[in-house]
Amino acid sequence: MSLPLYELLDLLNAELKPAQFSDYCPNGLQVEGAGRVEKVVTGVTASQALIDAAIERQADLLLVHHGFFWKGESAPIVGIKQRRIKALLEHGISLVAYHLPLDAHPVLGNNAQLGRLLGVNKASPISADDPSSLVWMGELERPCSAPEMQRLLEAKLGREPQLISGGSHEVKRVAWCTGAAQGYIDQAALAGVDCFISGEISEPTVHSARELGIHYLAAGHHATERYGVKALGEWLAQTQGLDHTFVDIDNPV
Template sequence: MCERAEFLRTLDDLLQPERFKDYGPNGLQVEGRAQVAKVVSGVTASRALIEAAIAARADTIFVHHGLFWRGQDGCVTGWMKQRLALLLAHDINLFAYHLPLDAHPTFGNNAQLGLQLGLVAQSYFGEQELGCLGQRADGRSFESPQDLAAHIQRALGRSVALAGDQNKTIRKIAWCSGGAQSYFEAAIAAGADAFITGEISEPQAHYARECGVVYLACGHHASERYGAPAVAAHVAAQLGLAHEFIDIDNPA
């Protein structure tokens, strides 16, 4: 057990949110009990995750996607009221870290996605250098984009949308978890043969065909399942807390 303030301090020291220009607040988003004993980690602070944390008798939730984002109207109605009501009624702390959780070089979403896929980052690219550029840890190439897509599908358990040249060897691989479509042009400029992220929008298919760089979308949720439990497990072990990862499946 530790004080909530110590838990927050440990997270901030690890993830360094002050380094990032983000889309919402990082850190403690909803205040619950002053002492932390059991942490539930998950991808998104959905009602299903909050209900699962209550059932698990957790006093703290740690997520990548919190409740508050730039551009919201600020009204506590509908789904927002329902989620907040559950957190407040059960006195549960909600901690959320967005870009800092993507970026951590060991426990972050991009590092952990690379680990799942057997990729090693050699450099970084894109806005705030969130994108990773590297190759397979074993130094081998993928003989075709279809081989890489099949490899991703086996590792993540999700089908992969593939766009671009279907007949090229893949050696230099760029990746950025979640909805990182806007990083594709930077990946092309960085010299990638292929770019892996969670989502694809209409323009990226054309860029892939015209620029000769393969684009692979493996699911926003599927690409971001790994950072939150890695961070939470590390901090929980450091502070002597119980930790449980609860994966609320999402087809997106």
């Protein structure tokens, strides 16, 4: 089955509601390719390796979480950016990207999917009345130590997270935000959780965790953000009958 490109974009925009977000990049169509879409490849970042994989699979559309044209980056289409865009245009592949809207979606989003993967109960945004809220929280089925929480994340994500201990307490209530979200640790601590999980860590995060008395786990930017775009592609396959393939380009960060 295939769909006109702009009909598919209308479906995605209606589901993800990008107008509700003030983002660092354009959400939706970034590079226009074929007029109809039958084969969709999804992945985290529109790297050359992922674009090559989409070409190999004869995709009509590449759907990602991290696309192009970020605020603050150099505007000229030269070098890496030129080669990536040239490859997409030469093969008629549209590039569609959703950043914060895909983080926040209540079912298909990165945060919702990570909570589901970890088996967190009562998972919901900390700011329940804010549809663009990015920090989620919930409860583990049973309390565990911080090292046990670290091992759970390693088992689920396939990489060892970095643990910064915030004390000797067990973990029962957890907050998380995928990707580069270490700055939300203060918000998590105010919510009274025992542990905060994000993708990346920075130097001040260590001191915040120790002084706030909250365990912190840096589980990997890529590792925590594989699941939203994959779920979005599976949703398109199930609801629209499109051919979907998720391609995971390994990234240790």
